[in-house]
Amino acid sequence: MDRFHLMSVYIAVAEERGFASAARRLGMSPPAVTRAIAALEQRLGVRLLNRTTRHVRTTEAGHRYLEDARRVLDEVDAVDQAVSGINAEPRGHLAITAPVMFGRMFVMPGIVEYLERYPATEISALLLDRDVNLLAEGIDVGVRIGELADSSMRALKVGSVRQVVCASPGYLRRHGKPERPRDLSAHTLINSSAVSDVPNWIFNTAQGMRNQRIQPRLVVTSNAAAVEAALADFGLTRLLSYQVAPQLADGKLQIVLEEFEPEPRPIHIVHREGRFASPTVRSFIDFIAARLRADSLLN
Amino acid sequence: MDRFHLMSVYIAVAEERGFASAARRLGMSPPAVTRAIAALEQRLGVRLLNRTTRHVRTTEAGHRYLEDARRVLDEVDAVDQAVSGINAEPRGHLAITAPVMFGRMFVMPGIVEYLERYPATEISALLLDRDVNLLAEGIDVGVRIGELADSSMRALKVGSVRQVVCASPGYLRRHGKPERPRDLSAHTLINSSAVSDVPNWIFNTAQGMRNQRIQPRLVVTSNAAAVEAALADFGLTRLLSYQVAPQLADGKLQIVLEEFEPEPRPIHIVHREGRFASPTVRSFIDFIAARLRADSLLN
DNA sequence: TATATTATTCCATTTATTGGAATAATTAAT
DNA sequence: ATTAATTATTCCAATAAATGGAATAATATA
Structure with missing residues (x-):
């Protein structure tokens, strides 16, 4: 039967x-x-x-x-x-969304490589900092930073990003190194409104989460500008780890208040499950997930 | 085969x-x-x-x-x-989450009625204003207000809520009726931080969404307090339509700037699909969806 | 009231599935 | 190196199941 x-x-x-x-x-x-x-x-x-x-x-x-x-x-x-279709050559159209800066830095290179490897594919990349609804917008794959809401979408964790407060060695020499979140009030602060509009920096203390109100002297709308200002010894800024990874690596910026750093935010690849997962979508997810997981900046 | x-x-x-x-x-x-x-x-x-x-x-x-x-x-x-199990008597345990105030006003009465109708059921009601992850927390049904993120969870739209700016007739007589969002700067404003912490009220103008920055004279942490203050002729406040539905109905509060009101926010019932939808869960969803849809305050 | 269509049941026929015996391949034990 | 044991597979006769035509009872339309 x-x-x-x-x-x-x-x-x-x-x-x-x-x-x-x-x-x-x-x-x-x-x-x-x-x-x-x-x-x-x-x-x-x-x-x-x-x-x-x-x-x-x-x-x-x-x-x-x-x-x-x-x-x-x-x-x-x-x-x-x-x-x-698993062994077939991927073909057809894919729509992908990712946060703007993260997308530019980490997803686009992967997309380009994928497109080169599989000539019969086309990709629309939507780099947006708002979360779009995959189903409603007909998007196949999304990259999300932060804890996921209720999505029974399939989600793969591919890494995590830290929120780091950092400054140049020059600045720190001149003004000292903050040891506790409350020390920030004595410092010159740069806030990137691309990260967050709210004048609060979150820290993890022994007493739990602490919402440190900050009074930035400089507010910039792009993360690159915040990096520039910090490099110019202007002050302390808070950014996502990958945004300052090169500067941290060569010592041009230093992390402070590391022990108060909030939990790292996970990076997920989300996609519509089951009936929507065509072989091409799957192949792209496998490809980009492997690439992101291998990236030392994201772990 | x-x-x-x-x-x-x-x-x-x-x-x-x-x-x-x-x-x-x-x-x-x-x-x-x-x-x-x-x-x-x-x-x-x-x-x-x-x-x-x-x-x-x-x-x-x-x-x-x-x-x-x-x-x-x-x-x-x-x-x-x-x-x-569709014809069987519902039985067993259900976990349900809803926003605090909405839950108290609209979901709890339904839950009580359901429990009375089906004596073999038990319910845990989690009234929280943060969105919990249904899968992770093992919750069967959630009520959500606002556009859904990417949830391929099954979702049923059961109504919508308006964001209304309102004041008492007494206040409006004394201070005049604002005709455009920018008029708000000349008014006494009450902001309920239970609705939103950000000092912006959103309006819909001919030029699209407008983010009107406001300077509230009074910030309260509960919606009920905002209602009280508005009833006392203190100022204008912005609340969700159901929160002031009785006061609007008997004329104690009046809506202003109605033509600039943002799109109503949908109310959804979300639940885990397919393999997680037991007969009891389904019966509850049917029950509560019918009840909410029939509620004139939500449409 | 008559006719046509429908869902269903019966039953002989056809079709498909089944498992035991045989076979070839491979590993573990002697 | 040889033997014994286990494994996946193939063949084939036996069994089980599904199939459709004819018949039947029920219902709606002409």
Whole structure:
């Protein structure tokens, strides 16, 4: 008794509102349809269709089951296709979204490499700092920084970013090194409104999360500008770790208040699951996930 | 050739890493297992298992398919169970989350009625103003106000709330009625930090969204306090429509700047789909959705 | 009231599936 | 190196299941 087949028969009957027409549509005999529905109803222990000899209508349970069965069959089809196409050359169009700066630094190089490797693919890259709804906007893959809301979207963690407060050695020599968050009030602060508009820097203390109100002397709208200002010995700024990774590596900027640093924020790749995951989408996710995971700046 | 059955056979073989042991586990003969796998591989056109006579290992495609097949079968089981239990009396435990004030006003009465109707059910109601992750926290149903992030969680729209700026007739008589968002600077404003901490009120103008910076004279932490202050002729406040619905109905408060009001925010019921939707969860969702949809304050 | 269509049941026929025996391949033990 | 044991696979006869035509009862339309 093929459960899969029973489902398709049921869908046909429910949609056609008739056993005979369903039989015609499926190219099977009316008795076979009758038996299939009977078997299904017996399996489930529920009457799915109210049928007179002249009319067929779904019951409440049948209505539910119709939706469920459609979803399941769609998913099975998608799964079959996905695995069938796994060895095929990726092709077709992908829509990808990522945060602006992170996207420029880490996702775009991956996209370019992917496009070069698979000539039959095209990609739309939407670099936006607002979270777009993947389903509503028809986007295949998103890169997200921060804890995820309720997404039963498939999500792969590919790294994490730290929020670091840093300054140039020159500045620190002249003004001293802050040892506690409250020391910040005696310092010159640079706030990048691209990171956060709110005049608070969050720290992790022994007493838990601490929301340190700050009074920035300089507010800039781009992270690059904040980096520049810090390099010019102007003051302390708070940025995401990857944004200052080169400067930290060669010692042009130094991290302070590291022991008060908040929990690192995870980086996830999210995508619509199951029926939406075409082989090409999957191949791209595998590709970009491997690339990001291998990036030492993100771990 | 039952595709679901092929899937379970494949899962058993992949997990047992052997045809013979899979056959024993499934209570079928080795030839049957061989044939099932062969049929599956032919269907999909992909080799799923690399097998020597002594060792069986999944291929890359097979690894993928294992995950997919598990998910599909789980879903099928859940669907069967859901429809089988549809006529049964709901029973068991439900965890539900909703925003604090909205939950108190609209969800709790529904929960109480549901509990009375179905004595075999228990409910944990988590009223929180932060969005909790349903999957991580093991919550069955959530009520959310506002545009949804990427949740491929099942979501039902059950109504919407307006953000209204309002004041008492007494206040408006004395200070005049603002006609444009910028007029607000000449008024006494009450900001409820339970609605939003940011000192901006958003309006919809002909030129698009306008972020009107406001200078509140009074900031209160509860919406009820904001209502009280407005009723006392103190000033203008911005609240959600349902929070002042009674006062609006009997004329104690009046809406202003209605033509600049931002898009109403949708109310959704979100829940984990498919395999997680037990009959009881479904019955509760049906119940509460019907109740909220029927509420004239939310439409 | 008559006719046509429908869902269903019965049953002989066809089709597909089943498992034991045989086979070839591979590892572990002697 | 050789043997014994286990494994995946193939063949084939036996079994089980699904199939559709004919018949039947029920229902709506002409």
